[in-house]
Amino acid sequence: MNDTLDPVTLAVLRGRLEQVADEMDATLYRSAFNPIIAEAHDACHGLYDATSGDTLVQGKSGLPVFVGAMAFAVRATAKAADARGGMHDGDIWISNDAYDGGTHANDFKLVKPYFRNGKLYCYMASAAHWHDVGGAVPGNYNPAATECWQEAVQIPPVRIVRGGQLDEDVLAILRANTRLPDSLWGDLNGQLAALELGAKRLDGLLDEYGDAPVLQALGELRSRALKLMRAHIASLPDGRYSFEDVLDNDGIGREPLTIALDMTVQGERLVLDFSRSSPQCAGPVNISRATAVAACYVALKHLFPDVPANAGVLDAVEFVIPERLVISAERPRPVGGYTETILRMIDVIFSAAAKADPSRAVAQAYGTINALSIAGHRSDAGREGQRWVMFSFFGGGHGGHSAGDGLAHGNAPISTATIPPLEILEAAYPVRFTEWALRPDSGGDGEHRGGLGAVYEIELLEKNAEVFVFGERGSSPPKGIAGGGEGALNVFRYQNEGQWQVPPMVSKMRGIRLVQGERVRLETPGGGGWGDPARRSAAQREADQAMGYVSEVRKAKQ
Secondary structure, three states, X not given: OXXXXXXXXXXXXXXXXXXXXXXXXXXXXXHOOOHHHHOOOOEEEEEEEOOOOOEEEEOOOOOHHHHHHHHHHHHHHHHHHHOOOOOOOOOEEEEOOOOOOOOOOOEEEEEEEEEEOOEEEEEEEEEEEOOOOOOOOOOOOOOOOOOHHHOOOOOOOEEEXXXXXXXXXXXXXXXXXXOOHHHHHHHHHHHHHHHHHHHHHHHHHHHHHOHHHHHHHHHHHHHHHHHHHHHHHHOOOOXXXXXXXXXXXXXXXXXXXXXXEEEEEXXXXXXEEOOOOOEOOOOOOOOOHHHHHHHXXXXXXXXXXXXXXXXXXXXXXXXXXOOOEOOOOOOOOOOOOHHHHHHHHHHHHHHHHHHHOOOOOEOOOOOOOOEXXXXXXXXXXXXXXXXXXXXXXXXXXXXXXXOEOOOOOEOOXXXXXXXXXXXXXXXXXXXXXXXXXXXXXOOOOOOEOOOOOEEEEEEEOOOEEEEEEEOOOOOOOOOOEOOOXXXXXXXXXXXXXXXXXXXXOOOEEEEEEEEOOOEEXXXXXXXXXXXXXXXXOHHHHHHHHHOOOOOHHHHHHO
């Protein structure tokens, strides 16, 4: 065998391996019952190293933050299996452990050991956001949680499939810990089908090219990712670049929480030091160290998009994340709102990188998914008493960049997910969107303007419902870079007895009661601006006003 594969074969194998993960993604999206998976694509699949659990391959449509965190989940599963007789062909393990496997308890990870000729070749893994898995509030983003058991059922790594047979006892436990057992059943089967298809596709690839050449290709792709990362790091000026930002609060106390980064570039070496960040907190904006590393993976892939998506991205980086920070929390600290904290981590990485090279970095995006749940029981004929839970997330503006204005009404930069269409939500739940529009004046000013946020107003059509919201950026707006302006703040309001109210904690609240005809309203942030606003041309400003992106009031202030 040659020492290295020829470039054409390597490129073909890279594409074929990515296609395996892509087909697993597509299988789950087409078969899931839950709109957050089926429509929003809040899921991912990948291949992982048989020895280390490191990421080998990810799909192009799955959530990158899941792929990074799944390496930790695979390692935790392998450790659990070692203590219980080892991995066996035909088994599939399941877990939602946020502390060893990352993210939060809604995200169920399935790990399948893939064997060839009786030997473990790699792991195949699937992660997906299940609609409801117990806890104190429908949908599980409990903004008032102070321990993990108030958020969702906790499932350590256990076998859900043994020797090819579904374990009905484990399934019974899962179904007993959800408000929506049919949704859970459909999503689980979708993940199992995706893993089955992935195994068949990998069988075909290995039969065609051979086990050893494909394994060699995986090693070379990781090596190339490392070399590219080192080259990109070396292209940045040596120095120490610091930036810090805040979360509004933790949902329990009103104090802001700091996410601070000191980024050191020295030749081909990159150090990301988060030591100055706030300690772990009482409320659910904590994240585990596994999730923090996954967030860094996503940010680095944004900065260096040509690097192959595998563990080589992280091989060139040293992480300094001391224990028991808000980004390295330990059980049982609640972690349900992990999305808000990893978005802030990405923000500070972008802003620190901008100090090194503003042409490469993007201004901060809107910085919150605005997790919103509206839930109740049906009262219409034939469905009386049936439980319904509308859980969704919402978009906002992305930051301006050296090549142009930021994207308006995009999804969060932690993922490739999509915002669920209002037609799907209205068809599935007793709600009506009375407004779904761009939000004027929400993007930060600059040579390249930040993208616009959005306005969503939702009316309840049922007799009554309970609402919670879990958001951010209600007190601290998205920042611009290279002289660009800030985006608008996040605003959430709800109606009670004909009056509009705002949450005492600005961006987080549970226990909101609505009656028929009452509404909730989200006005999401725009992205930060890039560059000196004085350099934005008169023609661009006229176009902004003509399109309604900037109002007369905003124009008068410029």
